[in-house]
Amino acid sequence: MEIDEQHNAALAKVAEMVGDAKFAMLTTKEKDGTLRSRPMATMQLDSDGNLWFFTSLSSPKIEEAQPDQQVNLSYARTDKYDYLSISGAAELVHDKEKMQTLWSPWLKPWFPKGLDDPDLALLKVTILAVEYWDAPDSATVRAYGLVKALVTGDTDALGEHRKLDINGE
Numbered sequence: 156m157e158i159d160e161q162h163n164a165a166l167a168k169v170a171e172m173v174g175d176a177k178f179a180m181l182t183t184k185e186k187d188g189t190l191r192s193r194p195m196a197t198m199q200l201d202s203d204g205n206l207w208f209f210t211s212l213s214s215p216k217i218e219e220a221q222p223d224q225q226v227n228l229s230y231a232r233t234d235k236y237d238y239l240s241i242s243g244a245a246e247l248v249h250d251k252e253k254m255q256t257l258w259s260p261w262l263k264p265w266f267p268k269g270l271d272d273p274d275l276a277l278l279k280v281t282i283l284a285v286e287y288w289d290a291p292d293s294a295t296v297r298a299y300g301l302v303k304a305l306v307t308g309d310t311d312a313l314g315e316h317r318k319l320d321i322n323g324e
Contacts, residue, residue: 176230
């Protein structure tokens with residue numbers, strides 16, 4: 156996965172968490188209003204704060220992620236108790252040069268025809284809003300925070316929870 160340098164403090168936090176997690180659950184809304192999620196491998200977080208994924212044009216998510224539809228990406232690092240929720244706008248992109256840049260041999264099982272597959276496209280998600288939960292790295296510190304919260308009700312030591320303003324933080 157490629158993480159470009161972020162010039163916004165909020166996006167720098169997103170980059171750190173996305174880089175650790177790598178895989179997201181992409182949630183879209185079906186025509187009947189039902190929410191549907193599926194795993195996606197994040198290929199890039201570009202310097203403009205867009206997340207990039209490979210997809211098949213024949214996938215139902217393409218119809219569900221139309222230009223005016225918002226999507227959600229959720230990332231989790233259960234080993235660190237870190238969670239990230241991203242609301243964004245999805246856009247289908249047909250850019251052979253960008254596909255070439257992001258392609259990895261690890262994608263071959265899902266796209267056996269590779270870059271020559273006419274069903275291959277990119278899904279770009281422009282980040283609109285972010286919320287995260289970031290626990291301390293140390294298991295000992297997390298355990299201390301849990302005990303403190305149970306005894307005192309103070310959850311501050313359990314980690315950080317914030318909503319980020321992407322347009323200015």
